[in-house]
Amino acid sequence: MASDRLEDVQHPQADSREGTMKALQDRDDSSTCSANGSVRTVSTATYEREEQEAEEIFRQRIEKLCRVLWPPKSIKDRLVNSEVANHLRANMFFGSLVPVPQTPLIERLRDGDLNHITSITLPSSYGHGDRKLILRVPRWDQKRLDRNVAILNYVRWKTSIPVPTIAATDFSCDNVLQKPYVLQHRIPGKDLNTVWDDLSHLQRCTVAGELGRVIRTLLLLEHPTTGIIEAAPRSKGGVDCFSIVPYELDLGEGEEEPKAETYISLTAFRPVESTLDSFRSQFGRWRTLALKRSCGEIDNEIQLWDCMLRAVLEMEGLGLFRPNLNCLCHVDLHSGNIMVETQSDMSIRLTAILDWDEAIFAPKFVNCKPPAWLWDDDYEDLLDEDDLDPWPYELDGANALPSSREKQELKRIFEENAGPEYPHLAYDEHSRLCRGLFRIAKDGLNDNANWKAAERILSEWEILRHSLTSEF
Structure with missing residues (x-):
């Protein structure tokens, strides 16, 4: 996920056209056309x-x-x-x-x-x-x-x-x-990723507890529907100054989605949108757009959307979508987006959570991707055997027993503060797979990573479904 880091950086960094400048530095000069069509050399x-x-x-x-x-x-x-x-x-x-x-x-x-x-x-x-x-x-x-x-x-x-x-x-x-x-x-302190290696175990335990409480708070911030928070038009302040709108589709230039978005106050009565409803709605929007792009032909993309919908229908049939509730999800809560201020060798204070740009209302399992970096130094850097990036596909193993007692304590403190419903939403195999499916449902199949992730998730779901149905 994209991240804007707002910590107090002491030195200015390179400008935003690093890629262009690097390409220019690879050669002595470049040629461009002037207004009259002649070629001029630009150093x-x-x-x-x-x-x-x-x-x-x-x-x-x-x-x-x-x-x-x-x-x-x-x-x-x-x-x-x-x-x-x-x-x-x-x-x-x-x-x-x-x-x-x-x-x-x-x-x-x-x-x-x-x-x-x-x-x-x-x-x-x-x-x-x-x-x-x-x-x-x-x-x-x-x-x-x-x-x-x-x-x-x-x-x-x-x-x-x-x-x-x-x-x-x-x-x-x-x-x-x-x-x-x-x-x-500006937020006081530094981002957690910068200072993590220098923290004492007691300070890390404090961070684990604080982060767990953040997750628990978000889980309690429920809403009947999924969507994105926006400022309501012509609001008068208070609760009515916020609206929720459907997720945006990543449309190509000149494309328009058939269904228009509508502003709905967060306080307005809404029928509860179940997890299956959320999946069905998003898959349907993308499928309709893909059908329009293919001029009505059932191509590979449409077949993949149909397979993902069939998978979530099977999950619903097995009763896996419990609870059927949505909450506010940060979706990018890594150590670089957590600001802390060290107060002494024994204490530390969480000063801010950054980068809410992609925050959404979504099913609760979306909010519960395990922060395995708290208790496993290597987990976030892993690739699977097919070199598949853990986004949007999520690697398993986050619930494995940490290698030391100190790391086990960090995991225990985090989970205790995250609340009793957290372990099921975080570690159950179907919850892990559903997080990946929901990211694809929100962002679409517009790049190769999402295609690979969708195929991998469906393959793993077949294995899990077989194991679950064989128990009955």
Whole structure:
């Protein structure tokens, strides 16, 4: 899954066009066509200069945005930042007499797949309590940005899970950045992946308990239907400021799904959508789209959707979808998205859970992918014998007995805090397979990994189904 890391990184990272720059560095120059059709040679240095110029323009816009949002309060600071002062500083006689205004410290951080990330530290003259901020500017889908804010607000309103707080937003391009943006207060501490190796066993036990409580909280945050949280149009605040919409299909350019999405308030009465209903709905949407693409021909993709639907119908017939309930699922709760602050050699505090961009309401088993990295250092790096990536296919073995007493204790503490329904939803073979099927139902068969995962899951389900039915 994609992840935007918002921790306090000390050094700016490479710009977002690393791939392009690498390709350029592999050769001395490249040829492009000019406006009149002639070929001109563009050197690597030219591209680097253009990137630097674009970066400088964006940095100046960020400085201006900070002045707009937090204008200087004192008379002295307002005078120093005035246009008159700028003219005087440009004068050879008065320039040395006029103080230079304080400017924000702006550092480009490593970009996530979905957003450009910039660190901003405001100077004291800006009169702002929390001076450390993170600027997120979306790469593509502008709608995703307001959805992300809605999810953060919903989690903060409904739970005590620590999440980033919002300093300012603008979902339009009508601002000094000329782009939609979200400004968040920077989270104290570091991501868990960075500090894990240096933590004591007691500190790791604390993290295991905290993470278990996060999972339990999300399991209790139930909803009758599946979908994505968004800000409701024309909301008046409170609970009605959130809506839930169906999952989006990854459509090709120019494609449209026949069924239109509708906004439905989270408080509106909805008939309960069972796990089978969720699968049937998503498989049906993808199958309809595939049938449209194939001009009515039953091709391999449609046959695969039919096989997956038959598998979940068999699971329902065996009574495996219990409980038939949905909850809020983070779906990307790895150590890089957990922020912690070390308080002493013996204590640690969880300061935030990051990257709620892909959070959804889904069947409860989706929320229960075991965090095996807590008790098995090698589990997350494993590939199966066919070199199949564990996403969306999920490797088995997460419930294996850890290799040491300390790791066994971490697993026990996590499970105790995750609640009594967690082990069944996490470790049962059908739950593991259903998590993979649900990811495919949500994301489609648009890449080779999902095709392989679907075929592998169906093959394993046949074996499991045979073992379950032979018991009767």
